[in-house]
Amino acid sequence: MSQEILNSNKAPEPVGAYPHARRVGNLLFLSGVGPRERGTKKIPGVELNEDGSIASYDIEKQCHSVFNNVKTILEDSGSSWANVVDVTVFLTNMKDDFKIYNRLYAEYFKDNQPCRTTLEINCLPTPIGIELKVIATI
16 A cells, blocks of 8 residues: 655644655545644744743634645645545633634534544643644545
């Protein structure tokens, strides 16, 4: 079975030693994708204190950004939003953010409803509130 490591020159750079995606046969596995912007450490909707801790954040802006980053990686890897079959979502504040995230998720996935798991975790590697792990077909 053929395997290929794929990286997008439009999506945010990975924060570790991993690719944006890996193709195995007709399946595409995306590494965790957050809302950061390419070429900068800027995170849409996040304001940081001087010590790097989160002063405030807007989960709606982060959701739009992370969905757009996923779409970019999918398309640059030869897939599409319509081919997403499974999504694992990591939220750092389920109580306050789930309702907004769930509403936006339903808008983005209204025509394609992949399997989904949503988990709350206490933090992510950068000061973000949401990260997606995606599997799609090619």
